[in-house]
Amino acid sequence: MTPLSSGGFPANARDALADEKLQAALVNVRTIFRGNRTRAVAATPEFEALRDAGAAVKRHVVENLDAYLERFIAAAEARGGVVHLCADAASARETIAAICRGEGAKLVTKGKSMVTEEIGLNPYLESQGFTPVETDLGEYIVQLRGEPPSHIIAPACHVKKEQVAETFRAAHPHRPAERDLSTHEALLAEARAELRARFLSADVGITGANLLIAETGDAVLVTNEGNGDLTQSLPRCHIVVASIEKLVPTLEDAATVLRVLGRSATGQAASSYTTLSGGVAQPGERGGPAACHVVILDNGRSAMLGGKYEEMLRCIRCGACINHCPIFAAVGGHAYGAVYVGPMGSVLTPLLQSLEEARHLPHACTMCGRCAEVCPMKIPLPDLLRRLREETHAAALTSARSRMGLRLWTFLAQHPSLYRGAGRLAAAALRLAGRRAGALRRWPLAGGWTRFRDLPVPQGGGFVARAYRGDRTGRAAEGDGADGQ
Amino acid sequence: MTAADGRAAALAAVAARLPGSAAERAAAAERRLAERPRGPGLAHVAAAAKAGTLAETFCAAASASGATVLRTAGAAASEAAIRKILAEHAPAGPVVRADLPRFAGLDDRPGGAHAGAAQPEDAAGVTRAAAGIAETGSVVLASDPETPTSLNFLPAIHIVTLSAAAIHAGLDDALAALRGPGRRPRTVNLITGPSRTGDIELTLQVGVHGPRAIFILVEDDD
Numbered sequence: 001m002t003p004l005s006s007g008g009f010p011a012n013a014r015d016a017l018a019d020e021k022l023q024a025a026l027v028n029v030r031t032i033f034r035g036n037r038t039r040a041v042a043a044t045p046e047f048e049a050l051r052d053a054g055a056a057v058k059r060h061v062v063e064n065l066d067a068y069l070e071r072f073i074a075a076a077e078a079r080g081g082v083v084h085l086c087a088d089a090a091s092a093r094e095t096i097a098a099i100c101r102g103e104g105a106k107l108v109t110k111g112k113s114m115v116t117e118e119i120g121l122n123p124y125l126e127s128q129g130f131t132p133v134e135t136d137l138g139e140y141i142v143q144l145r146g147e148p149p150s151h152i153i154a155p156a157c158h159v160k161k162e163q164v165a166e167t168f169r170a171a172h173p174h175r176p177a178e179r180d181l182s183t184h185e186a187l188l189a190e191a192r193a194e195l196r197a198r199f200l201s202a203d204v205g206i207t208g209a210n211l212l213i214a215e216t217g218d219a220v221l222v223t224n225e226g227n228g229d230l231t232q233s234l235p236r237c238h239i240v241v242a243s244i245e246k247l248v249p250t251l252e253d254a255a256t257v258l259r260v261l262g263r264s265a266t267g268q269a270a271s272s273y274t275t276l277s278g279g280v281a282q283p284g285e286r287g288g289p290a291a292c293h294v295v296i297l298d299n300g301r302s303a304m305l306g307g308k309y310e311e312m313l314r315c316i317r318c319g320a321c322i323n324h325c326p327i328f329a330a331v332g333g334h335a336y337g338a339v340y341v342g343p344m345g346s347v348l349t350p351l352l353q354s355l356e357e358a359r360h361l362p363h364a365c366t367m368c369g370r371c372a373e374v375c376p377m378k379i380p381l382p383d384l385l386r387r388l389r390e391e392t393h394a395a396a397l398t399s400a401r402s403r404m405g406l407r408l409w410t411f412l413a414q415h416p417s418l419y420r421g422a423g424r425l426a427a428a429a430l431r432l433a434g435r436r437a438g439a440l441r442r443w444p445l446a447g448g449w450t451r452f453r454d455l456p457v458p459q460g461g462g463f464v465a466r467a468y469r470g471d472r473t474g475r476a477a478e479g480d481g482a483d484g485q
Numbered sequence: 486m487t488a489a490d491g492r493a494a495a496l497a498a499v500a501a502r503l504p505g506s507a508a509e510r511a512a513a514a515e516r517r518l519a520e521r522p523r524g525p526g527l528a529h530v531a532a533a534a535k536a537g538t539l540a541e542t543f544c545a546a547a548s549a550s551g552a553t554v555l556r557t558a559g560a561a562a563s564e565a566a567i568r569k570i571l572a573e574h575a576p577a578g579p580v581v582r583a584d585l586p587r588f589a590g591l592d593d594r595p596g597g598a599h600a601g602a603a604q605p606e607d608a609a610g611v612t613r614a615a616a617g618i619a620e621t622g623s624v625v626l627a628s629d630p631e632t633p634t635s636l637n638f639l640p641a642i643h644i645v646t647l648s649a650a651a652i653h654a655g656l657d658d659a660l661a662a663l664r665g666p667g668r669r670p671r672t673v674n675l676i677t678g679p680s681r682t683g684d685i686e687l688t689l690q691v692g693v694h695g696p697r698a699i700f701i702l703v704e705d706d707d
Binding site: 025050053060070071083136137138154156157159192214216233252271276284287292298303307 | 524550668
């Protein structure tokens with residue numbers, strides 16, 4: 001797998017727009033995900049109140065995070081678990097590999113976990129002689145294809161079923177070559193059979209966690225397939241990998257967050273499987289792991305505490321912002337060159353990796369605001385993206401041309417008479433150049449616009465002139481052909 | 486650096502950026518853990534609780550999630566219903582059951598049944614829910630010695646009995662009820678409908694890794 005690189009976003013985005021298979025696959029994201037959430041929210045009159053309550057829970061946790069981490073550690077260890085707090089990706093990877101080594105493990109099954117993607121766990125485990133197998137259907141598909149997931153809850157949403165069939169034929173050469181893989185059902189049956197054998201023979205199971213309950217020491221895992229449960233209940237050792245902001249105080253708080261999670265993600269009041277598990281199997285239990293480790297990752301998050309991006313630590317990874325983002329819908333997840341994609345990813349990637357490398361991502365946004373409207377945790381994503389844009393500007397990570405343009409605009413905006421004069425001049429020039437067609441095919445510095453559409457000639461007076469005249473209707477006066485500034 | 490040092494360093498990195506003193510934060514956390522404030526409940530569920538119709542709300546929500554729901558008059562009626570479901574819906578193969586006296590009668594069915602953890606070849610699992618949730622139509626299954634978690638996930642057909650009296654109104658009620666004296670079992674599964682995925686072209690399909698069908702028998706008290 002080629003390493004992810006968010007620095008290539010502009011080129012990746014151009015390629016993605018020209019990729020017909022990808023564009024066909026993305027239609028589903030725009031229609032199905034958005035429709036499902038809209039219906040679920042409409043059926044829940046309490047949804048707004050739940051958003052407020054959920055955001056309040058996470059705000060409280062973030063403000064008292066050390067106290068809840070200590071409480072979780074005590075509760076989980078009282079039930080026979082072992083908790084590891086890891087400062088960075090390398091220490092988390094090494095901790096997990098050491099546990100696998102201690103278990104004498106070979107085959108390691110994995111439930112879907114974005115945090116393990118973040119720390120690059122699979123390549124590391126392979127380098128240490130282990131065989132990690134992804135068991136979520138979408139993750140299994142992208143693992144076989146040697147790709148990263150393109151969406152945090154639908155990892156293979158960029159792939160059409162014909163491509164899945166090709167992938168399975170290449171990956172399962174022991175199966176009859178002439179078998180029919182033309183239907184969703186056939187693909188599902190083959191994946192079920194292949195992965196069943198892995199579930200049963202795995203030595204260690206690794207899952208993520210949607211929540212960690214401080215009160216009880218439980219990890220909460222939400223899935224629809226049941227793969228997370230087979231991963232965590234059949235092998236002799238279960239490793240949970242989660243980041244520090246996944247904590248919630250109580251069982252009641254867990255209920256509040258779960259109520260918005262499913263509805264926001266897939267439009268379900270509850271996903272098929274919501275599992276609470278803590279520590280090791282109790283005496284008398286038949287099955288269940290004899291060893292349980294919880295690896296809690298910081299990896300740049302504590303640096304966000306108390307700062308201007310702290311609100312991002314409320315994120316519950318539901319994917320609603322991604323599903324409603326016009327940029328994601330146009331280019332898909334791989335263009336971002338990052339583990340986390342869409343609006344939440346464009347905030348997290350610069351913060352968790354490097355602003356320089358991810359400098360394009362905060363600009364991959366139309367500021368339409370839809371992400372903040374649907375975010376169950378009320379994270380002001382466009383505001384956070386705007387702050388990151390300011391940082392890229394201040395650190396001179398934007399193009400010299402755009403910085404020069406901004407400097408010019410700043411100067412003009414601070415000199416109102418010059419601003420109005422320049423505006424008049426520009427409008428007059430546009431009108432003169434486009435007086436025949438009423439629109440322009442080309443205009444200097446406006447190539448990004450005119451390459452795809454005509455630039456209409458300004459009609460009527462400008463906004464400021466109308467404001468001075470007290471015109472609040474927003475319409476230009478009839479016959480107001482003169483500049484009017 | 487030892488694991489203990491790593492933990493202390495990581496906690497210190499978090500604490501250094503938080504407002505107030507460590508003692509104030511610990512007190513704030515203790516207060517919430519003691520008070521356990523509830524989030525907003527769902528009005529239609531509260532109304533059903535008041536009207537005494539939680540079982541009906543549960544059945545509607547569970548059906549909507551893709552489960553097949555039947556009401557029975559009690560344990561004996563459930564056993565007959567289970568035999569019928571096994572005959573009509575289960576693929577050929579062994580049946581695994583919860584290790585409870587109420588299911589022992591299934592052992593003499595054609596093909597038999599065995600208690601204990603589920604085996605890979607088991608075609609159907611029969612078990613008993615500790616509780617139900619009217620809000621979501623979920624059954625709550627605990628990994629007690631009598632009801633191993635593997636029964637819920639390995640067989641293709643999952644059959645669950647649930648006492649109507651054990652149906653909680655909300656998700657928060659059901660989770661709060663997990664508190665109690667004694668040690669909690671390791672695993673509690675809230676199960677809502679069959680195993681499903683949308684991972685290929687966002688097209689909904691059932692029966693990925695877990696059961697492709699779940700039958701819930703809601704028992705009125707006998």
